[in-house]
Amino acid sequence: MIVAQFYNENNTVRQIEERTYDSIAKRLSPESTIQLCLINNVATIVTEAEALGRRSNAAIVIWGRNGEAFEVKVEILPESLSDIDIFELPQSTLEDEQFQFSTPDNIDVVAATTLTRLLMIEGRTDDARILLQDSIESYEDERLGESNPKELASAYFLLATILEDLASTEVDFESAVSAYTRVLALDPNNPNTDAALLNRAGLLNYLGQTDAAIADYMRLIEKNSTLSSGAYINLANIYDEQFQRQIAMEQMAHAVVLDPQGAYPMLHHMLETWNIP
Numbered sequence: 602m603i604v605a606q607f608y609n610e611n612n613t614v615r616q617i618e619e620r621t622y623d624s625i626a627k628r629l630s631p632e633s634t635i636q637l638c639l640i641n642n643v644a645t646i647v648t649e650a651e652a653l654g655r656r657s658n659a660a661i662v663i664w665g666r667n668g669e670a671f672e673v674k675v676e677i678l679p680e681s682l683s684d685i686d687i688f689e690l691p692q693s694t695l696e697d698e699q700f701q702f703s704t705p706d707n708i709d710v711v712a713a714t715t716l717t718r719l720l721m722i723e724g725r726t727d728d729a730r731i732l733l734q735d736s737i738e739s740y741e742d743e744r745l746g747e748s749n750p751k752e753l754a755s756a757y758f759l760l761a762t763i764l765e766d767l768a769s770t771e772v773d774f775e776s777a778v779s780a781y782t783r784v785l786a787l788d789p790n791n792p793n794t795d796a797a798l799l800n801r802a803g804l805l806n807y808l809g810q811t812d813a814a815i816a817d818y819m820r821l822i823e824k825n826s827t828l829s830s831g832a833y834i835n836l837a838n839i840y841d842e843q844f845q846r847q848i849a850m851e852q853m854a855h856a857v858v859l860d861p862q863g864a865y866p867m868l869h870h871m872l873e874t875w876n877i878p
Contacts, residue, residue: 624712628732710740710749714756721763730763754788757781758797765800771808778804795826803835811839822855830860834867841871 713736720729737756761780768774781801784793791797802817818832826832833856840849853871856864 758793
């Protein structure tokens with residue numbers, strides 16, 4: 602896998618690109634199959650960067666532009682993985698010379714998150730966990746999350762999914778719960794908020810904290826989340842386990858209304874376990 606950085610004629614953009622590149626480079630072990638390369642082409646629009654990246658068989662492209670907006674992007678190819686904006690500010694802000702020569706604090710955690718995704722693609726999940734945990738701890742120690750909550754929340758969400766995937770003890774599951782909780786505290790409007798609530802609820806229920814799990818599911822339902830159907834199904838399962846069949850059926854009925862294709866098989870299975878044809 603290759604990480605490609607494109608040359609940029611603007612010094613400020615190039616400095617941030619280079620810091621991003623270096624931040625990824627310092628996290629690579631000598632035996633890593635992920636390679637870094639500099640491409641002596643100027644990429645000023647995303648389609649250019651994507652095309653040049655594919656031509657170089659790059660898994661990540663780092664590119665920047667300046668104009669009405671100033672930004673550096675780290676983008677994981679292929680397109681099925683979303684890109685990550687490292688830095689974007691209006692040009693008027695950049696006219697302050699003192700600011701132009703500073704570098705954004707969130708580069709390191711975004712670089713670590715990006716590299717973590719690559720390591721996961723390679724199947725090196727435990728290496729990914731260690732790298733991301735170390736980066737998050739450093740970021741928290743420097744109290745950078747207060748000014749860059751979006752990036753840190755995204756990093757915590759990725760960490761939580763890794764911890765959940767690797768969990769084998771109650772402590773591991775509790776660590777995943779803590780990471781999901783940090784996502785919700787840092788950035789309530791983060792795109793991962795609803796998934797963090799749904800996943801945390803499932804873990805809380807597994808840990809025997811049923812009331813807390815129900816509260817998370819209800820939060821999703823009350824905000825009309827697109828994940829409400831899953832929340833209703835999981836609530837139905839909780840009430841079924843408590844032998845509260847009437848309430849369980851009511852929850853499943855709500856799920857069927859929202860997602861007939863996904864909920865009907867679950868309803869059918871529930872009725873089968875109750876010996877109801």
